[in-house]
Amino acid sequence: MKIRRFFGKDMREALSQVKAELGSEAVIMSNRKVADGIELVAAYDKEPEGQFAVKKPVQQAAAKPAQQKTTPSLSEIIGDDGPDSLKALLEKQHGGNKPQAKGYEDAPRPVGGNPQHANDIASHLDFSDAFIDDVEEQQTANEFPAHQAAGIEDVPQVPSAELSQIKEELASLRNVLQHQVADLMEAKQRRQQPVHHYLIQRLTDMGLSPALASQLISYTPSHYNERDAWVYLLNLLANRINTTGNDILSEQGAVALVGPTGTGKTTTVAKLAARYAQKYGADSVAMITIDTYRIAAFEQLATYGKIIGCTVRKAQSSEELADLLFQLRHKRLVLIDTAGFSQRDSRLIKQIQQFDNGQMQSVKKYLVAQANTQYPALQRIIEAYDGIELSGCIFTKLDECYSLGEVLSAAVEYQLPVSYVTDGQKVPEDIKVAEAKSLVSAAAKLYKKYGLNHTSTNNVIRTARAV
Incomplete structure (x- = not known):
């Protein structure tokens, strides 16, 4: 007996190869599913008729006694004489015992190379079209969960560090x-x-x-x-650009200047008080400081008060501030100097809450910011005071600027009115009412002086030194 292997993408193609190469008398020894399709092992006792031998006459094939056919031919296997289902076929093989059908891989295979056993197995296999369809459907249904479960188990778990790196x-x-x-x-x-x-x-x-x-x-x-x-x-x-005009010096009430550290709030309060005293008299204006964090903050404001001739007070809590505002209610204008904090400092929020505790008269708030501040910093400063209503802003230190576009962008994009600008330390000379055209003209002049390529200073840096 000689044994050969055949490969096909499905059972029909593999059986067609067996029939074409070995003829109808070939015996199917085993079958199993491989990566590219189906593998069949077929055996034959003589030279194949389909390719190597001349076909026998039909009369000789018909003259052979039917009782001598102990092994069914492949033509009978492919025909419609066999059982109609895999269940009936396996019951016939095992005497009615119900097996566990799991596709081609679980089909009975020859043990120990016994040809007679292989012939018995082949005699019970029905490779008709209905049988092939049943086997393929059952094999797909049974193998998919196992394949899926194996895939889940075999896939390695990627560590979180590698996932973070991939992200x-x-x-x-x-x-x-x-x-x-x-x-x-x-x-x-x-x-x-x-x-x-x-x-x-x-x-x-x-x-x-x-x-x-x-x-x-x-x-x-x-x-x-x-x-x-x-x-x-x-x-x-x-x-x-929205401007408020000379609103602080032309109106009455209480005004507080708020802002981060180093913006010149105390000097600006003194400038406004001096201008107001020049217009309405020193008795019509008063100054209050709630800056209890900076050393000599009250003494600095008190010195300005002596020069101007106006009243200066200090409050260490919201209750004291409410009492002082009530005592100074006869003043036309009360200017409040606040402590400077970073926009990320939690004490800033506590200080702002002092103006909205409901125990004092309404206080207008004006933001004081340096004109030479970076645009991202200006954004954070304005957002830090988003919880309170700002009546306007005052830009200081214009004399230290090389560009004004940043503060103008912040004022336009956040719709923050500009009230005053300061450009020096002199009291009260270096403060002016903000005008939109003057600010834009100053920004254009600074750009022409420092921003253009032919006016900017380009220092040549040696490559070795830079490295």
Whole structure:
């Protein structure tokens, strides 16, 4: 007996190969599922008829006695004479015992190479079309859960550190792609509207935020040349800035100046008090400090009070502040100097809450910020005072600035009115009422003086020293 192996993508193809190569007298020894399909092991006692021998006449095949066929031929196997289902076939093989059918891999196989046993097995196998379909469906249904469970068990669990690293790499790739897409869009806009791109670059160099610069450019007529468009943008920016005028010095009530450390709140309070005393008299104005953290804060304000000739008081709690405001209710203007805290300091919130405890008269709050502050810092400062109602802002230290676009962007984007600007330490000379056109003109002059390429100082750095 000779044994050969055949491979096919399914059972029909494998059986067709057996029949074509070995003929109808071949015996199927075993079958199993492999990676590429089905593997059949077939045996034959003589040379195959399908490819190597001449077919016998039909008369000789018909003349053979039927009783001599102990092993069914492949034609009978493929025919419709066998059992109609796998269950009936296996019951016939094991004498009615119900087996566990699990597909081709669990089918009976020859043991010890006994040909007679293989012939007995082959005699009970029915490879008709219905049988092949039943076996394939049952094998798929039985093997899929096992495959799925094996897949779940075999997949290694990725550590959380590696997952975090993968997430970081994906985020980095996303940022790179977004940057590249933004560059492509910018290059496209630069080709289509070169004047607008040039003006956006000038506005951002002047200190304006990219969002505000793009917004202003969108309103610029496309037929303007570079000079006319630049003048148009400056006028448009001036129209966007809201100012309050000389409201503090022309009205009555209580005004508190709030802001972070080092912005010049105490000096600004003294300047406003001196201006008010010049207009209405020293008896019409008073100053109160609640800055109990800075050394000699009260003494500094008291010195200004002696020079101006106005009343100066100190409050260490909200109750004392309410009492002092009641005592000084006959004054036309009461200026309150607050302690300076970082926008990240929790004491800032406690100090702000003193003005809204319901025990005192209404107090207007004005934010004091340095004009040379970075734009992100200005954003955080304004957001820190988001819980209170700000009547306006005062920009200080304009004489120390190299750019004014940052404070103008913050005032426009947060819709914060600008009341006053200061540009020196002199009391009361170095304080002015804010005007939108004057601020924009000053910003343009600073950009022309320090921001342009031909006016900025470019220091040559040696490569070796830089390394």
